[in-house]
Amino acid sequence: MGRPSTPLLSVERIAEAALALVDSAGEFTVAGVAASLGVRPSSLYNHLAGKAQIVEAMRSAVFREVPTIASSPGADWETSIRRALRAYRDAFARHPRLIPMLTAQTVSARDVMRIYDDLARVLSAAGLEEGRLLDVITVLDSFVIGSALDLVAPDAVWDADQAEAPELVRAIRSAASGRDRADRAFELGIDLLLGGLGGLGPGAAAR
Amino acid sequence: MGRPSTPLLSVERIAEAALALVDSAGEFTVAGVAASLGVRPSSLYNHLAGKAQIVEAMRSAVFREVPTIASSPGADWETSIRRALRAYRDAFARHPRLIPMLTAQTVSARDVMRIYDDLARVLSAAGLEEGRLLDVITVLDSFVIGSALDLVAPDAVWDADQAEAPELVRAIRSAASGRDRADRAFELGIDLLLGGLGGLGPGAAAR
Numbered sequence: 450m451g452r453p454s455t456p457l458l459s460v461e462r463i464a465e466a467a468l469a470l471v472d473s474a475g476e477f478t479v480a481g482v483a484a485s486l487g488v489r490p491s492s493l494y495n496h497l498a499g500k501a502q503i504v505e506a507m508r509s510a511v512f513r514e515v516p517t518i519a520s521s522p523g524a525d526w527e528t529s530i531r532r533a534l535r536a537y538r539d540a541f542a543r544h545p546r547l548i549p550m551l552t553a554q555t556v557s558a559r560d561v562m563r564i565y566d567d568l569a570r571v572l573s574a575a576g577l578e579e580g581r582l583l584d585v586i587t588v589l590d591s592f593v594i595g596s597a598l599d600l601v602a603p604d605a606v607w608d609a610d611q612a613e614a615p616e617l618v619r620a621i622r623s624a625a626s627g628r629d630r631a632d633r634a635f636e637l638g639i640d641l642l643l644g645g646l647g648g649l650g651p652g653a654a655a656r
Numbered sequence: 657m658g659r660p661s662t663p664l665l666s667v668e669r670i671a672e673a674a675l676a677l678v679d680s681a682g683e684f685t686v687a688g689v690a691a692s693l694g695v696r697p698s699s700l701y702n703h704l705a706g707k708a709q710i711v712e713a714m715r716s717a718v719f720r721e722v723p724t725i726a727s728s729p730g731a732d733w734e735t736s737i738r739r740a741l742r743a744y745r746d747a748f749a750r751h752p753r754l755i756p757m758l759t760a761q762t763v764s765a766r767d768v769m770r771i772y773d774d775l776a777r778v779l780s781a782a783g784l785e786e787g788r789l790l791d792v793i794t795v796l797d798s799f800v801i802g803s804a805l806d807l808v809a810p811d812a813v814w815d816a817d818q819a820e821a822p823e824l825v826r827a828i829r830s831a832a833s834g835r836d837r838a839d840r841a842f843e844l845g846i847d848l849l850l851g852g853l854g855g856l857g858p859g860a861a862a863r
Contacts, residue, residue, distance in 0.1 A: 464725035471785040473752075476682040545760065546682075551806040557815035565814060569824035582827040587813070587850065591802030592795075598759040599798045606794070607772060608764035617776035620789040634794035638849070641795065645848035 454474055458488060460496050464506035468544060471507070475546045479503070488654055494629075495514050501554060507544075509558040518567035533564065534593050534639060538609040541597035581649050592638050600631045603623045665695060667703050671713035675751060678714070682753045686710070708761060713753075715758050716765040721747040725774035732849055733782045740771065741800050741846060748804035755801055779853075788856050799845050807838045 466485045470477035479500060483490040491504055497503050515536045519529045541548060556562065568586055577585060598608075609621040673692045677684040686707060690697040704710050722743045726736045748755060763769065775793055784792060806813075816828040831837050 474683060475756075478731030530774070545756040548756060549682075549805060550811050551754065555810050555812045555815050557818050559818050562814065562818045566819055566821040566824055569819075569821045569827065572823075573823045577825055579827060580830075581844070582823060583831050583837075584841045584844045586827075587806060587838075588799075588845035591806045591841065591845065592799045593802070594805060595800070595802030598756060598801060599794060602759050603762050605762045607769065608762050611764050611766050611769045612773060612776075614773040614776045614780075616780045616786055616789060617773055620776065620786060620793075623787075624790050630790075631794075634791045634798065637788070637791045638795040638798065639850050641852035642845070645852050646685070 458486065458492060458496055460506050460557060462486065463493055463496055463503060463511065464510045464589060467503050468507050468510060468547065471547045471550065472544055478504070504550050505556050505558045506546060508554075508556065509560050511540050511544055511547065511551075512537075512558070512561045515564055518564065518571050526571045530568065530571060530589075530643070533568070535635075537564075538593050538597045538600060540636065541594060541602040545598055545601050546599065552594065558583060559603060575646075577646060577649055585646065585649070592642060596631070596635045596638065599634065602631070604630075606630070622651070661847065665693065665699060665703055667713050668717065669693065669712060670703055671717045674710050675714050675754065677715060678754045678757065681749055684710070689825055698820075711757050712765045714754060715761075716762065716764065716767050718747050718751055718754065719744075719759075719765070719768045719771060722771055722793040723776055733778045736848070737775065737778060737796075738846055740775070741796060742842075744771075745800050745804045745842065748801060752805055752808050755805065759801065772782050776791060784853060784856055792853065792856070795849060799849060803838070803842045803845065807835070809838070811837075813837075 463482060463486070467477045467482045470481055470485065479490050480492060482503065483493050486493075493503075499507060513532055518533045556565070565586060568589070569582055572582060572585060573579065604626045605621075606624075607617075607621050609618050612618045612621060625633060670689060670701060674684045674689045675690055677692065686697050686700060687749070689710065690700050691772050693700075700710075704713060722740055725740045763772070772793060775796070776789055780786065780787060811829075811833045813831075814824075816825050819825045819828060832840060
């Protein structure tokens with residue numbers, strides 16, 4: 450029995466190869482993904498219909514690292530949401546160039562939608578009014594995505610030598626560095642956003 | 657008198673050419689920028705020392721559309737900051753693929769730093785404690801950047817057919833579309849973030 454002439458393909462392997470191209474070059478093509486897997490483009494089409502489906506498979510691959518948000522009545526919803534948002538930020542920070550591709554496309558991967566399902570359930574159970582649900586999810590999404598990019602910013606986000614306001618110069622010079630700097634801002638942002646939700650629903654206010 | 661054999665180069669023209677490449681292809685090279693301007697790469701180096709300086713010139717070009725934040729004592733700081741953040745979001749939304757390149761590099765362009773100088777002055781004057789200044793600026797920055805990507809998301813950000821939580825399905829189906837959808841979330845996020853600053857300084861609390 451001979452070995453198969455082409456390696457076994459799967460949606461996961463294709464997503465992984467595309468992700469490697471995006472991470473290194475900022476972009477991918479179906480032909481490029483096929484070449485990096487040593488197969489013909491036509492072989493990919495047995496698994497995924499085209500570029501949009503490959504983007505969606507990359508979204509699934511990245512979100513696989515985000516834990517489920519506990520939606521049981523007894524769970525502390527804020528702790529549960531924070532844990533998921535932190536993991537979401539970390540997962541996206543590993544693939545910054547992928548971010549604009551993901552945000553440019555409708556979220557349809559079922560295993561990614563489960564995160565939003567959970568978020569909707571937990572926020573609703575906490576008392577958030579339904580008319581504000583999508584706005585709040587969008588706000589959290591936008592903040593996490595921007596924070597993922599901030600997490601991979603250089604240690605010196607701003608060049609203090611180019612700043613003029615004395616308070617800004619001092620703030621830049623005394624800032625924490627690396628992950629500490631980014632984490633402080635991220636946790637503050639989540640505090641401000643979740644803290645403000647109290648005004649949007651009776652249950653949220655009672656937390 | 658003959659015409660010059662190469663068109664007149666400037667930092668602005670180089671930034672514009674690089675921006676066009678990033679918008680269309682997600683990436684740029686010095687050679688690609690030179691080719692699109694019909695000059696040799698060596699000609700570019702008379703104006704900009706390399707790729708990092710071209711990125712910084714693109715940052716200046718994009719921020720040129722952001723209005724000055726009034727820092728006079730009589731001005732309403734919140735209105736002034738909101739106006740600048742809205743313009744910042746709009747400017748970045750026109751160049752989504754540029755965003756990960758900008759966040760990966762230290763901000764050093766003097767004309768961009770003036771925005772952060774103003775923001776620092778206005779927030780300090782409003783009573784924000786200096787130890788929190790950079791955290792707050794980072795939070796606003798991250799939210800605006802994520803919101804810029806949300807602004808150019810497709811009308812259907814989530815595919816309702818893939819959602820399971822009934823509250824999420826209803827929320828997706830009844831969501832506003834296009835700019836209205838994104839604007840609602842952006843304004844809510846700014847409300848939550850600026851509203852929460854009251855806890856971070858006495859003057860901010862008194863607004």
